[in-house]
Amino acid sequence: MTKLHAHYGTVRGRNGYEPVDGAVGPIPAAERRRFVAVDDRGVLTRSGERRTLVATGVGMTGPPPLGTVGQFSTAVALQETGLDVQLVIADLEPYHGGAPLDRVRSLAERYRAFALDLGFDPERGRLRTQSEATDVMRTAQLLAPYYDPDTWESDDGEGATDERPPTEWERAVREAYEAGEGDRGPGTAAVAHSGPTSEAADIHSAVLHGVDFLHPLYAGDYEQVVLQFGIDERHLTRMARRFRDAAPVEGGVAGLYTRMLPGFDGAPKMAKSIPGSGVSLAMDEATIRERIAGDPGGDPARSPVFQAMCLASRYGAERLDRLESACEAGAEDWERARAEYADFVVDLAERWRATGD
Known part of the structure; x- marks a missing residue:
């Protein structure tokens, strides 16, 4: 059992989450490889009875x-099941952290164009930045008196304390971050934080982050919201629930969590701050191909390329079954599979470059 696989099991057990081993409401079993946990399987089963929004977002540091x-890719796949999806491009977070506004706006428009190019349909949901959603900002001002994170972060899950020891995978990630400080590696340039920031900016950013999820309930547009993120962001569901409970907001809040991507060269995860661990669309073609070709296969749970195929692609279930077998076998079958996926990622990098400078 890999550290990451064991981590998934520990997180599910500590929080009472269920594994995703089949269909979840309208999400077909064919998409099961994207997800590792759901904290209320019934919420999506009830999506035909209660107006339901899947809320997700992307950070924007580079x-x-x-x-x-x-x-x-997951947002597009969920739209194709018939679910409404909100995809927020979190542009105010880097601005509140000191990134220049013109640079943030330019990058946000590139992210929007890239999401549309990958197939996100704004007619079946909402694709927006934080800075353009003045209705959400108004709600954030109205709900700000109810924001009290000091009383929300004392436990993990339904009354369970958050003083448990970290998992082996979490310790490995922490050590990798500490070892990688100051060296981001090639193709990972972030938005420079060279402008002003303050404690007030941090608080504004945190309140707005929560209201990004709660506004659809507060406005009465939906009766339940499903937060969809990587499982390392599960604390956002807890925060949203407690914010909802403290504020004059009614409606269901649940979580649906995707897998993490193990990093290359034995890194516990792909991350900008762990040198050599991941692939960025800013990398040149040769670097992308070299990194993907360096995955020898073997155990699919340890393979950064196979795990990326499950999450960052539109491969179908049958194809992923074949790719899993190829990964286990290694040799020529896996070499061909890696080369095909490298072609796919190189094409993504070209499409990203086409969105601007």
Whole structure:
């Protein structure tokens, strides 16, 4: 069992989550490889009875890595099941952190264009930045008196304390971050934080983050919201629930969580701050191909390329079954599979470059 696979099991057990091993409401079993946990399977089963929105978003510190591609791909896949999807491009977060506004706006428009190019349909949901949603900002001002994170972060899940020891995978990630400080590696340039920031900006950003999820309930547009993120962002569901409970907001809040991507060269995850661990769409073709070709296969759970195929692609279930077998076998079958996926990622990088400078 890999550290990451064991981490999934521990997180599910600690929080009472269920594994995703089949269909979840309108999401077909064919999409099961994207997801590792759901904290209320029934919420999507009830999506035909209660107006339901899947809410997700992407951070925006630089060119998209494969994990962000996976978020875009998952949003499109969920739209294709008939679900309404809100995809927020979190542009105010880097601005509140000190990134220049003109640089943030330019990058946000590239993210929007890229999401549309990958197939997101704004007619079946909402694709927006934070800065353009003045209705959400108004709600954030009205709900700000109810925001009290100091009383929300004391436990993990339904009354369970958050003082449990980290999993082996979480320890490995922490160590990798500490070892990688100061060296982001090739193709991972982030938005420079060279402008002003403040404690007030941090608080504004946090309140708005929560209201990004709660506004559809507060406005009465939906009766339940399903937050869809990587499982390392599960705390956002807890935060949204507690914010809802404290504020004059009614409606259901649930979580649907995707897999994490293990990093290359034994890194516990793909991350900008872990040198050599991931693939960014800012990388040149040769670097992308070299990195993907470096995955020897073997255990699919340890393979960064196979795990990326499950999340950051539109491969169908039958194809992923064949690719899993190829990964286990290695040799020529896996070499061909890696080369095909490298073609796919190189094409993504070209499409990203086409959105602007």
